[in-house]
Amino acid sequence: MSIPRIDLSNFDENYEKIKIEIIDAAKNAGFFMIYNQDSPSLETISDMFEYSKKFFDLPLKNKQDIPFIKLKNTGYEYFSQLRPSTLTVDQKESIQLQLHRQNENWPLNDNLQPDWSIKVAAFIEQCQELSMKLLRIFAEELKFPSNFFTERHDITKDTAQSTLRLLHYFKHDDGDDNDKSNLWRAGAHTDFDVLTLLFQESTSISDVEPGYNGLEVCPGRETFTTFGIGDKWTKVPAKLGDIVINIGDMLMSWSDDQFKSNFHRVRIPNSNEIQQDRYSIAWFNQANTDVLIQGPLKKYPKTTGKNFIEDAMKRNYSLIKSKEEEEKKNF
Ligand SMILES: O=C(O)CCC(=O)C(=O)O
Numbered sequence: 001m002s003i004p005r006i007d008l009s010n011f012d013e014n015y016e017k018i019k020i021e022i023i024d025a026a027k028n029a030g031f032f033m034i035y036n037q038d039s040p041s042l043e044t045i046s047d048m049f050e051y052s053k054k055f056f057d058l059p060l061k062n063k064q065d066i067p068f069i070k071l072k073n074t075g076y077e078y079f080s081q082l083r084p085s086t087l088t089v090d091q092k093e094s095i096q097l098q099l100h101r102q103n104e105n106w107p108l109n110d111n112l113q114p115d116w117s118i119k120v121a122a123f124i125e126q127c128q129e130l131s132m133k134l135l136r137i138f139a140e141e142l143k144f145p146s147n148f149f150t151e152r153h154d155i156t157k158d159t160a161q162s163t164l165r166l167l168h169y170f171k172h173d174d175g176d177d178n179d180k181s182n183l184w185r186a187g188a189h190t191d192f193d194v195l196t197l198l199f200q201e202s203t204s205i206s207d208v209e210p211g212y213n214g215l216e217v218c219p220g221r222e223t224f225t226t227f228g229i230g231d232k233w234t235k236v237p238a239k240l241g242d243i244v245i246n247i248g249d250m251l252m253s254w255s256d257d258q259f260k261s262n263f264h265r266v267r268i269p270n271s272n273e274i275q276q277d278r279y280s281i282a283w284f285n286q287a288n289t290d291v292l293i294q295g296p297l298k299k300y301p302k303t304t305g306k307n308f309i310e311d312a313m314k315r316n317y318s319l320i321k322s323k324e325e326e327e328k329k330n331f
């Protein structure tokens with residue numbers, strides 16, 4: 001299966017055509033790529049990767065000054081994200097940033113400030129604006145008012161849950177001959193959120209460079225409750241400027257499973273491939289904590305933005321526990 005690539009140029013004039021392409025992609029692949037959006041520009045995206053690297057280049061102890069707070073989904077983590085699909089931790093470090101927590105849990109390091117926070121905040125606002133343009137399409141398809149999702153994703157309120165995540169996957173040592181067969185940059189998972197915008201990096205927009213690749217998606221998931229993992233994976237080449245969009249579990253539920261939240265993963269390059277660090281940036285749109293979530297067909301019981309995320313975390317945790325038990329038995 002190929003991943004649809006959708007041209008967003010002249011968005012207002014081409015709205016109806018773009019809408020058809022996006023809805024088709026959301027109902028089938030669950031993933032698509034967009035390009036030629038007004039904003040963020042290629043230059044802004046490329047600058048964001050430099051700001052991201054500036055942060056990750058800080059000494060570990062400085063990064064750890066911004067602790068990861070699970071329930072707030074904010075802060076810095078280092079080799080700590082355990083995936084139910086693999087029972088191993090992702091080979092990465094990442095920081096999650098929310099606009100309304102700028103004075104609470106953002107890096108204040110002198111090497112970054114003053115412009116780091118200003119640039120990151122401006123980027124968040126651009127991601128938000130682009131996301132709301134896309135979510136209008138989903139709202140209309142579900143016969144909700146056009147601004148339905150915009151009103152429910154207010155990132156200026158204290159109840160906001162949307163998050164920018166800067167990710168850095170470490171380059172593996174050539175000399176390291178430990179078994180990597182079950183190690184992943186990001187183990188297979190679906191996203192909990194409504195809609196994810198994922199920015200990948202390449203040094204040139206025309207050439208795809210194998211060293212930055214690794215993202216793979218698995219289309220064809222039927223329902224978010226099964227945790228079923230298919231085995232046909234499609235490669236999504238890294239290309240600066242192509243924004244990868246995926247539907248998350250929250251929108252799948254909100255659409256009574258019409259839009260598909262699909263599994264994806266990031267693999268470690270094989271020994272015969274170029275070895276290099278990988279950086280990516282994700283913007284996760286999540287409804288405010290107090291928003292009521294239920295699809296037009298009422299397929300699932302009504303829940304709130306807060307409970308939806310907490311339940312997803314609990315489900316993940318219990319899946320890890322039951323898989324660990326199973327492995328112990330088989331040992
Ligand atoms: O880095 C990537 O390409 C994917 C990241 C991802 O899927 C996630 O953080 O949810």
Ligand SMILES: [Fe+2]
Pocket residue numbers: 189190191264
């Ligand atoms: Fe993801």
